[in-house]
Amino acid sequence: MTFAIKVNDLTKRYGRVLALKNVRLEVEEGEFFGLLGPNGAGKTTLIRILTGLTAPTSGEVIVAGGNPFEEPVKVKSRFGLVPEISNVYVDFTAWENLMFTGRLYSVPRDVREKRAMELLEILGLKERRDSPVRQFSKGMRRRLAIAMALIHDPQILFLDEPTSGLDVQSTNVIRGILRRLNEEEGKTIFLTTHYIEEAERLCHRVAILNRGEIVAQGTVEELKASIKMSEIVEVTFNAPIPSLSELEKHCDKVIRLRENKIRLYSPHISRNLEAITDFARRNGLEILSVNTVNPTLEDVFIRYTGLDIVAVERMEQIRAKGSER
Amino acid sequence: MSIKRLSDDLLKVWAITEKDIRMYYLKSPSIFFGIVFPLILYFTFAMGRPCVTEAHRLTGVVTVSALFGATSVEAVVFSLERRSRTMDRLLVAPIHPGALIFGKAISGAIFGFIVAIIVGAILMLFGSFWRWTGLMPGLKLEPVTFMIAVFLTSIVSSSLGMIFSVKARDITEAMWPLNVIRFLMIFICGVFIPLDETFAFMPSAKFIAYLFPITYSVEALMQATFGMIQPRRLLLDFLALIFFSATFLMIAVKIFNRSIR
Numbered sequence: 001m002t003f004a005i006k007v008n009d010l011t012k013r014y015g016r017v018l019a020l021k022n023v024r025l026e027v028e029e030g031e032f033f034g035l036l037g038p039n040g041a042g043k044t045t046l047i048r049i050l051t052g053l054t055a056p057t058s059g060e061v062i063v064a065g066g067n068p069f070e071e072p073v074k075v076k077s078r079f080g081l082v083p084e085i086s087n088v089y090v091d092f093t094a095w096e097n098l099m100f101t102g103r104l105y106s107v108p109r110d111v112r113e114k115r116a117m118e119l120l121e122i123l124g125l126k127e128r129r130d131s132p133v134r135q136f137s138k139g140m141r142r143r144l145a146i147a148m149a150l151i152h153d154p155q156i157l158f159l160d161e162p163t164s165g166l167d168v169q170s171t172n173v174i175r176g177i178l179r180r181l182n183e184e185e186g187k188t189i190f191l192t193t194h195y196i197e198e199a200e201r202l203c204h205r206v207a208i209l210n211r212g213e214i215v216a217q218g219t220v221e222e223l224k225a226s227i228k229m230s231e232i233v234e235v236t237f238n239a240p241i242p243s244l245s246e247l248e249k250h251c252d253k254v255i256r257l258r259e260n261k262i263r264l265y266s267p268h269i270s271r272n273l274e275a276i277t278d279f280a281r282r283n284g285l286e287i288l289s290v291n292t293v294n295p296t297l298e299d300v301f302i303r304y305t306g307l308d309i310v311a312v313e314r315m316e317q318i319r320a321k322g323s324e325r
Numbered sequence: 326m327s328i329k330r331l332s333d334d335l336l337k338v339w340a341i342t343e344k345d346i347r348m349y350y351l352k353s354p355s356i357f358f359g360i361v362f363p364l365i366l367y368f369t370f371a372m373g374r375p376c377v378t379e380a381h382r383l384t385g386v387v388t389v390s391a392l393f394g395a396t397s398v399e400a401v402v403f404s405l406e407r408r409s410r411t412m413d414r415l416l417v418a419p420i421h422p423g424a425l426i427f428g429k430a431i432s433g434a435i436f437g438f439i440v441a442i443i444v445g446a447i448l449m450l451f452g453s454f455w456r457w458t459g460l461m462p463g464l465k466l467e468p469v470t471f472m473i474a475v476f477l478t479s480i481v482s483s484s485l486g487m488i489f490s491v492k493a494r495d496i497t498e499a500m501w502p503l504n505v506i507r508f509l510m511i512f513i514c515g516v517f518i519p520l521d522e523t524f525a526f527m528p529s530a531k532f533i534a535y536l537f538p539i540t541y542s543v544e545a546l547m548q549a550t551f552g553m554i555q556p557r558r559l560l561l562d563f564l565a566l567i568f569f570s571a572t573f574l575m576i577a578v579k580i581f582n583r584s585i586r
């Protein structure tokens with residue numbers, strides 16, 4: 001088995017901030033790998049270390065058969081990077097951006113022209129290839145950044161939140177291309193995202209990163225199986241529930257689904273049931289139903305990060321307004 | 326290192342140089358600091374100091390144009406490239422940091438060179454503009470030597486500019502230390518006033534001037550424009566400029582490497 005990416009005991013410190021802590025992960029060649037984590041988890045930091053842009057504080061990094069800091073030229077010609085913010089040259093046209101990038105990778109002129117044409121076609125930018133990128137929308141810039149990362153036909157493609165803040169159409173175009181690159185061209189894809197559904201739909205394997213630590217890693221199925229079905233319980237009451245704070249003491253996470261329905265995450269289900277009946281009695285509520293739930297990847301995420309997905313999405317919306325351009 | 330690798334690297338360097346030229350030369354900060362500012366300085370000197378000789382006026386203004394042009398464009402290129410995050414694009418590409426810095430040094434030097442040559446040509450043709458007599462008196466130009474001297478001045482300036490620009494987050498962060506050293510050199514290196522006059526108060530301190538690269542630029546330019554070439558002296562000036570450029574570039578690469586980590 002050959003690894004495209006291998007990281008061992010990786011730690012990154014920014015002054016007093018511990019951005020990554022003892023990260024260990026392995027990505028096989030041809031694998032579609034997703035790094036899932038909330039804002040500030042350390043996703044960008046990890047991708048920057050893998051691509052040789054930021055040096056780790058300690059630990060071992062192997063990408064495409066080499067260390068990006070020790071053999072930069074060899075390793076860097078084997079991967080492409082689509083960063084969090086599309087770093088395209090706005091004074092240049094799409095075509096000029098692609099030609100310049102091709103030259104940085106020593107792609108011969110005829111090859112880079114042919115490949116640029118194909119990439120522009122696939123990414124739906126062919127008609128606009130001679131427009132200055134300054135006039136491009138965010139989604140178009142992102143698509144161009146992807147084309148630029150592929151101009152030298154790399155074995156590995158890194159993408160940092162490739163669809164964040166884009167509309168449905170751009171998102172679908174990008175996801176379709178990534179899947180095709182992986183399935184038809186056998187490229188290894190490493191993407192970070194905080195869209196759970198994106199990881200679930202695209203990735204063979206997923207690692208969940210929270211506060212700099214990998215808290216779970218495996219195929220989506222494995223991750224789901226890692227939480228026992230009984231760990232998630234949905235309870236419906238006969239009347240609106242006043243406050244959840246009392247229940248929160250007993251389990252990892254309580255989410256209000258409707259005003260009279262809640263979902264609890266906890267590894268100790270029997271203790272929970274006592275707590276729930278107690279809670280109902282004290283608040284004068286009647287329990288209408290108690291169900292265990294098949295975990296989704298979302299549940300896995302909530303279970304391991306302790307974060308509420310609604311909160312995560314809201315954070316994303318706020319951030320999307322402020323970022324890019 | 327194989328020939329193929331070397332030529333690959335040079336092509337990448339040239340790609341960066343060419344892009345910088347196309348992208349940053351006509352940005353307003355480049356034009357202001359690189360062209361307008363030296364001109365203002367020139368007129369200040371031309372009018373305010375009647376004792377300045379014609380010869381010094383020409384060599385001085387050519388030197389200052391190259392110096393300001395090349396250093397400023399570095400400050401502009403690096404800060405804009407940082408701000409648009411396109412620096413990451415260069416860093417993630419398979420290029421040695423040294424080659425990257427070299428590519429940028431060349432583009433800065435070309436900018437300084439073009440500005441200085443244009444300014445120099447105007448002065449030579451209309452050097453006595455104020456007296457309406459046309460061609461500058463005493464001019465005995467050695468064009469090739471002149472070009473080499475201007476180019477080396479530009480290279481040494483862009484390398485110097487690089488030292489202060491590689492880490493800078495915005496233009497002003499690079500500009501203020503640059504201004505300190507640029508003005509210091511203008512006054513110490515005999516740019517507008519002959520060295521003997523500058524150090525008239527203490528002739529033994531004259532050696533200080535020779536610790537700065539611009540002194541050698543002025544010396545070489547003087548020889549090239551007024552037909553007073555002393556081959557040994559000229560060679561020494563050129564070698565000094567090359568030595569300063571190489572040293573500055575190495576320092577810049579060091580700082581740059583450290584700033585990535």
Ligand SMILES: Nc1ncnc2c1ncn2[C@@H]1O[C@H](COP(=O)(O)OP(=O)(O)OP(=O)(O)O)[C@@H](O)[C@H]1O
Binds near residue numbers: 018037038044045194
């Ligand atoms: N250059 C830096 N200097 C200091 N601290 C940094 C730097 N870059 C990142 N950090 C810190 O490291 C942590 C991880 O940040 P990182 O950008 O990797 O998170 P992320 O998972 O990419 O978040 P997001 O989803 O918001 O992009 C944060 O606490 C952040 O403040």
Ligand SMILES: [Mg+2]
Binds near residue numbers: 043044045084160
């Ligand atoms: Mg990030």
